[in-house]
Amino acid sequence: MRDFSFLESEISDWKKAGTYRPLTEIESEQGTKVEINGKKVIQLSSNNYLGLTTHPKLKEAAITAVKKYGAGTGSVRTIAGTFDMHEAFERDLAKFKHTEAALVFQSGFTANVGVLASILTENDVVISDELNHASIIDGIRLTKAKRRIYRHVDMEDLENALKETQSARVRFVVTDGVFSMDGDIAPLPQIVALCEKYNAIIMVDDAHASGVLGRNGRGTVDHFDLNGRVHIQVGTLSKAVGVLGGYVAGPKVLRDYLIHRARPFLFSTSHPPAVTAACQAALDVLQSEPERIEKLWANTRFFKSEMKKRGFDIGVSETPITPIIVGDDELTMKLSDRLLEEGIYAQGIAFPTVPTGKARVRTIVTADHSREELEFAINAFDICAKELGIKRD
Ligand code: PMP
Numbered sequence: 409m410r411d412f413s414f415l416e417s418e419i420s421d422w423k424k425a426g427t428y429r430p431l432t433e434i435e436s437e438q439g440t441k442v443e444i445n446g447k448k449v450i451q452l453s454s455n456n457y458l459g460l461t462t463h464p465k466l467k468e469a470a471i472t473a474v475k476k477y478g479a480g481t482g483s484v485r486t487i488a489g490t491f492d493m494h495e496a497f498e499r500d501l502a503k504f505k506h507t508e509a510a511l512v513f514q515s516g517f518t519a520n521v522g523v524l525a526s527i528l529t530e531n532d533v534v535i536s537d538e539l540n541h542a543s544i545i546d547g548i549r550l551t552k553a554k555r556r557i558y559r560h561v562d563m564e565d566l567e568n569a570l571k572e573t574q575s576a577r578v579r580f581v582v583t584d585g586v587f588s589m590d591g592d593i594a595p596l597p598q599i600v601a602l603c604e605k606y607n608a609i610i611m612v613d614d615a616h617a618s619g620v621l622g623r624n625g626r627g628t629v630d631h632f633d634l635n636g637r638v639h640i641q642v643g644t645l646s647k648a649v650g651v652l653g654g655y656v657a658g659p660k661v662l663r664d665y666l667i668h669r670a671r672p673f674l675f676s677t678s679h680p681p682a683v684t685a686a687c688q689a690a691l692d693v694l695q696s697e698p699e700r701i702e703k704l705w706a707n708t709r710f711f712k713s714e715m716k717k718r719g720f721d722i723g724v725s726e727t728p729i730t731p732i733i734v735g736d737d738e739l740t741m742k743l744s745d746r747l748l749e750e751g752i753y754a755q756g757i758a759f760p761t762v763p764t765g766k767a768r769v770r771t772i773v774t775a776d777h778s779r780e781e782l783e784f785a786i787n788a789f790d791i792c793a794k795e796l797g798i799k800r801d
Contacts, residue, residue: 426738427758437462440777444753450781452754452771457620457728458693458700459776460650465693466686473685481678486667489678497688501655504691505626505643506635509663512655512684514676516615516644517543519654522670523611523640524582525550531577535569537561537594539587541613553580560587563598570606579608585628586616589762589770591725593621596632604637611640619648620727624694625701649694651686653679704728704775707782711773714786719799723768731757731768732789734798740767746792752785 422428436443438461442451460466473493483489494512502510513519524547528534532553536544539560548555556573558565566581573579581603583594596612603610614627622630625648629638640662645653656666666673679687693700708728715722721733734740737758744756747769758767773782793799 426741449751449753450785455647457648459774460690466689469685469689470682473681477681480680485678493684505657507657509660510655510657511663512653516654518672519642520544521547522672526669528553533573533576534580536582540584581608582611585612585614586727591727591729593726600637609639613642615644618643645687649690652683700775707773707777730771733768737767744769750788752788
């Protein structure tokens with residue numbers, strides 16, 4: 409048997425640096441409190457923005473779908489795995505997003521990879537924000553297109569990139585709508601104006617804006633009133649929507665193209681009925697319970713202002729993502745561990761997910777958190793951060 413010492417030595421380096429993290433097991437449903445090691449703690453690390461993971465309508469829809477359609481689909485979409493419910497959901501999703509069509513992928517990750525890798529050729533250029541999500545980076549790596557990375561939300565650099573690349577067949581400008589580690593919103597109106605000026609295609613990854621920004625959570629495009637002016641919207645069904653999956657919303661021709669060429673769509677089995685039915689129910693809840701989004705934002709404002717008052721560095725976030733920036737990797741993990749002892753689950757994030765020196769405990773409050781839970785968490789942050797010398801008073 410070949411030994412794996414070449415991996416072990418790397419892992420032992422991570423252990424020395426304090427960035428080795430065993431997976432945390434959650435022994436309950438994904439609510440505002442979760443059970444970890446037999447103890448109930450407040451969950452501040454999930455992407456369950458609207459509390460939909462445990463919504464009775466989603467659960468009920470999933471159970472009903474399993475009873476009618478079974479547990480799995482037994483095929484990829486293009487062979488025998490397209491059920492009526494998949495198509496119905498995509499039609500409703502397109503209507504919701506104000507686009508001609510939508511196509512669901514197994515995840516947001518594969519949606520990004522599927523679009524970028526299938527469409528772009530060696531005659532094209534992809535222009536991408538330096539802080540875009542890993543799935544965009546990997547999608548770009550799979551293309552033969554030329555790459556031009558622009559400085560984070562730097563419109564001058566983006567314009568230079570567009571000026572430099574006018575001879576390309578197609579230019580794709582790709583940006584996260586909400587940046588996942590810092591929680592800032594892309595300056596979409598300016599990006600759209602530049603893409604219109606230079607005749608480029610714009611693609612927005614709205615993973616952290618789906619269900620969070622825009623009317624009923626339609627995303628950043630709707631938030632900035634840019635419906636009809638963004639060519640490709642990618643989103644996720646795994647975060648605020650509470651289930652699993654990714655989608656591409658855009659022109660019908662794009663959907664047709666992806667069905668025939670996007671490899672993660674072509675070569676991976678379709679979503680089980682429970683997943684699609686729960687997503688469909690979530691789409692209804694987004695429209696029938698808008699108070700969830702209001703509560704999410706009220707909780708966000710409260711949490712951010714209290715953390716700021718207490719002197720924490722919470723970066724530049726404009727959304728429910730609140731990073732508590734510590735800097736040092738090891739200290740960040742210690743803070744996360746101490747918080748867990750105090751009854752708060754808030755995961756530390758270090759390199760390579762964020763740049764070295766920018767390690768943070770990243771929190772996301774949800775619509776379902778009570779004021780008491782948030783106050784308890786804020787106090788715990790205060791106690792643990794003082795103890796570790798991260799903040800003084
Ligand atoms: N894009 C961004 C910006 C994300 O934050 C994520 C989730 N980490 C994804 C895409 C991938 O989404 P999913 O979890 O549905 O694969």
